[in-house]
Amino acid sequence: MNAPAGMILQVRDLCVQAGGRRILDGLSLEVRAGEVHAIMGPNGSGKSTLTGVLAGRPGLEVVSGSVSYLGRDLWAMPPEERAREGLFLAFQYPVEIPGVNNVYLLKAALNAQRRHRGLPELDAFEFLNLVRGKLAAMQMDEGLLNRGVNEGFSGGEKKRNEILQMSLLEPTLALLDETDSGLDIDALKVVAAGVNALRGPGRAIVLVTHYQRLLEHVVPDRVHVLAGGRMVRSGGRELALELERRGYDWLRTGTAA
Amino acid sequence: MSAAPLLERIAAAHARVAPRLAGGPSWERRRRNALERLLVRGLPQRRDENWKYLDHARLGAYSAEPAAAAAATDLPALPPLPLASMRRVTLQDGRLEPALCDAPEDGVEVEDIAGLLAGDPAAALGFLRAPGDDADDRYALLADAFTGSGALIRVAAGAAPAAPVCLTHLATAAAPGTHHARLSIELGPGATLVLVERFATAGAAAVLGNLAAELSLGRGASLVHVRLHQQGAAAAQVETWVAHQEAGSRYEQHVFATGGSILRSNLRLALAGEAAACRLLGLFAVEDERQVDLYTRVTHEAPATRTEQEYRGIARDRGRGAFNGRIVVEAAARGADASQSSRNLLLSPLAEINARPQLEIHVDDVRCRHGATVGSLDEAQLFYLRSRGLDAAAATALLTWAFCADLIGRLPLPELRAAMQARFAAALPDRALLAGPA
Numbered sequence: 001m002n003a004p005a006g007m008i009l010q011v012r013d014l015c016v017q018a019g020g021r022r023i024l025d026g027l028s029l030e031v032r033a034g035e036v037h038a039i040m041g042p043n044g045s046g047k048s049t050l051t052g053v054l055a056g057r058p059g060l061e062v063v064s065g066s067v068s069y070l071g072r073d074l075w076a077m078p079p080e081e082r083a084r085e086g087l088f089l090a091f092q093y094p095v096e097i098p099g100v101n102n103v104y105l106l107k108a109a110l111n112a113q114r115r116h117r118g119l120p121e122l123d124a125f126e127f128l129n130l131v132r133g134k135l136a137a138m139q140m141d142e143g144l145l146n147r148g149v150n151e152g153f154s155g156g157e158k159k160r161n162e163i164l165q166m167s168l169l170e171p172t173l174a175l176l177d178e179t180d181s182g183l184d185i186d187a188l189k190v191v192a193a194g195v196n197a198l199r200g201p202g203r204a205i206v207l208v209t210h211y212q213r214l215l216e217h218v219v220p221d222r223v224h225v226l227a228g229g230r231m232v233r234s235g236g237r238e239l240a241l242e243l244e245r246r247g248y249d250w251l252r253t254g255t256a257a
Numbered sequence: 258m259s260a261a262p263l264l265e266r267i268a269a270a271h272a273r274v275a276p277r278l279a280g281g282p283s284w285e286r287r288r289r290n291a292l293e294r295l296l297v298r299g300l301p302q303r304r305d306e307n308w309k310y311l312d313h314a315r316l317g318a319y320s321a322e323p324a325a326a327a328a329a330t331d332l333p334a335l336p337p338l339p340l341a342s343m344r345r346v347t348l349q350d351g352r353l354e355p356a357l358c359d360a361p362e363d364g365v366e367v368e369d370i371a372g373l374l375a376g377d378p379a380a381a382l383g384f385l386r387a388p389g390d391d392a393d394d395r396y397a398l399l400a401d402a403f404t405g406s407g408a409l410i411r412v413a414a415g416a417a418p419a420a421p422v423c424l425t426h427l428a429t430a431a432a433p434g435t436h437h438a439r440l441s442i443e444l445g446p447g448a449t450l451v452l453v454e455r456f457a458t459a460g461a462a463a464v465l466g467n468l469a470a471e472l473s474l475g476r477g478a479s480l481v482h483v484r485l486h487q488q489g490a491a492a493a494q495v496e497t498w499v500a501h502q503e504a505g506s507r508y509e510q511h512v513f514a515t516g517g518s519i520l521r522s523n524l525r526l527a528l529a530g531e532a533a534a535c536r537l538l539g540l541f542a543v544e545d546e547r548q549v550d551l552y553t554r555v556t557h558e559a560p561a562t563r564t565e566q567e568y569r570g571i572a573r574d575r576g577r578g579a580f581n582g583r584i585v586v587e588a589a590a591r592g593a594d595a596s597q598s599s600r601n602l603l604l605s606p607l608a609e610i611n612a613r614p615q616l617e618i619h620v621d622d623v624r625c626r627h628g629a630t631v632g633s634l635d636e637a638q639l640f641y642l643r644s645r646g647l648d649a650a651a652a653t654a655l656l657t658w659a660f661c662a663d664l665i666g667r668l669p670l671p672e673l674r675a676a677m678q679a680r681f682a683a684a685l686p687d688r689a690l691l692a693g694p695a
Contacts, residue, residue: 083646095641099659112646
């Protein structure tokens with residue numbers, strides 16, 4: 001598979017089901033380097049299924065359709081290889097893993113990626129220096145490094161922790177699944193700053209969100225509306241504002257874009 | 258290996274061994290009596306209530322002949338226990354081996370049972386419990402029939418030895434066989450002891466160790482008992498512990514069962530005095546075709562007694578594990594507090610773990626909780642780790658570590674805790690970071 005120059009993600013006619021129920025139904029999406037896309041849509045429209053299937057979440061069955069990531073067939077890559085190749089999913093519900101402390105996971109993740117790319121692993125000193133800088137940027141307490149992964153974290157701490165991991169791993173394609181939900185305005189600004197810091201010519205970001213609020217802080221290049229398992233409309237950032245004003249109902253009866 | 262029935266082989270071995278054992282006519286009678294009762298009732302079977310998960314055929318395949326000890330000078334050195342200071346006591350194939358013992362500290366007395374049988378057989382009759390006929394006591398009855406060696410460890414009232422006592426059960430026989438040992442541990446009122454007990458094997462022969470042990474904690478005494486089952490791959494071990502706690506005493510046990518072809522451990526513990534408390538923490542890991550079968554029975558006989566029991570098991574390959582624990586709260590045990598939990602992790606479709614927690618309560622005014630789980634790793638956690646770039650094997654190793662990390666973290670001896678962390682995290686890189694950055 002050869003990708004057009006600058007193409008990071010190419011999803012074509014994707015159909016996915018879970019538990020025998022069709023969730024994505026002919027979804028297509030193209031994301032190029034340097035772009036920030038926002039995917040909006042009502043509850044149950046398939047937003048989390050899309051990010052999940054791209055990251056390799058078990059339990060989702062790809063019925064048909066292709067996904068090319070950096071010119072490679074995504075289905076041929078196990079989840080860990082997608083991660084090492086720069087695909088990152090910020091979970092809507094980050095998983096708690098008592099007994100594995102946060103700093104251990106951060107280092108294991110970063111070194112797995114570095115080994116994959118033929119880079120030397122960071123030693124403990126280099127690593128901690130790097131992490132401490134990122135923690136400060138996320139306004140996170142250093143004590144969170146010693147806690148079990150997401151164990152007993154508040155909702156906001158969990159989301160910041162996802163962005164901390166993202167900023168450490170510097171993904172080529174970041175998928176943020178409702179990272180803004182449940183955040184107060186201060187936390188939202190911190191998270192948005194983390195996302196904006198990642199913006200750059202070699203990377204792309206896909207924000208899945210229910211509300212327009214995050215998009216005031218992270219301005220998208222493209223906005224898509226996902227409903228009934230496919231993109232029903234795409235446009236510029238003004239589309240998000242229109243959705244904010246009019247809701248989603250008008251799209252259900254409207255024609256697909 | 259002989260095809261004769263097990264009991265016949267035991268009787269034949271007894272006929273050869275017993276005449277050589279010390280103790281005079283009184284012990285001769287006692288051993289013969291034990292053997293006769295055993296021959297009538299037989300060893301426990303699958304049909305016996307607390308023995309249904311054990312592979313009796315595998316255990317019965319071990320030779321009943323006495324396991325001949327190698328000379329102490331011919332032994333390969335065991336890896337030292339990571340303890341800054343300790344007083345060693347070694348039972349080599351069931352016999353106290355002076356060359357592998359240190360002089361005990363003030364307040365601690367170690368006596369050789371072989372010597373006691375020869376020198377004061379009547380006293381030995383009193384010190385060593387005569388097992389009953391109950392199925393759970395049948396292996397102790399077998400040990401009683403062969404009583405000839407072992408150790409008495411006593412800590413004087415109020416004594417608090419600074420160094421842990423390290424008791425090693427070392428199997429050295431070069432040919433298949435069985436060794437029987439007796440052990441009696443007694444802490445006087447107010448005494449305090451840390452006892453690290455280790456089972457190790459120097460040879461590759463299929464040797465069965467059969468241990469009958471008694472433990473007694475006087476009023477206000479406190480024992481921390483670390484138990485490391487690290488037998489060789491061909492070794493088998495059966496142990497029968499009977500423990501008794503007086504008022505206000507504390508017993509804390511940490512058992513790590515990671516070795517041997519098959520292990521069956523029985524613990525019967527009585528919280529006999531008011532406010533006596535026990536904490537039983539256990540972790541076993543079975544792989545290949547290894548088996549671990551742990552049975553405990555704790556009886557609350559007095560008011561305000563407490564039990565905290567937490568066992569975990571990990572089974573890989575065709576490994577088999579069992580935890581069968583009963584807590585009985587008798588009518589006199591008002592205000593008792595008992596919790597029991599057994600969590601088990603299956604890492605292969607052919608692995609098997611049976612967990613059977615049981616509470617039996619005969620009084621209203623108590624607080625009791627229990628629970629058991631057997632399951633595989635959490636899919637969501639596995640995916641989360643893989644989505645961060647860890648491959649499936651690394652994610653599995655990390656989650657398996659996480660499953661037992663806090664139990665290991667509760668070991669009170671820091672050097673030993675670090676060694677167990679290293680053992681259970683052996684598959685993981687960057688172990689220094691597992692407990693967080695310094």
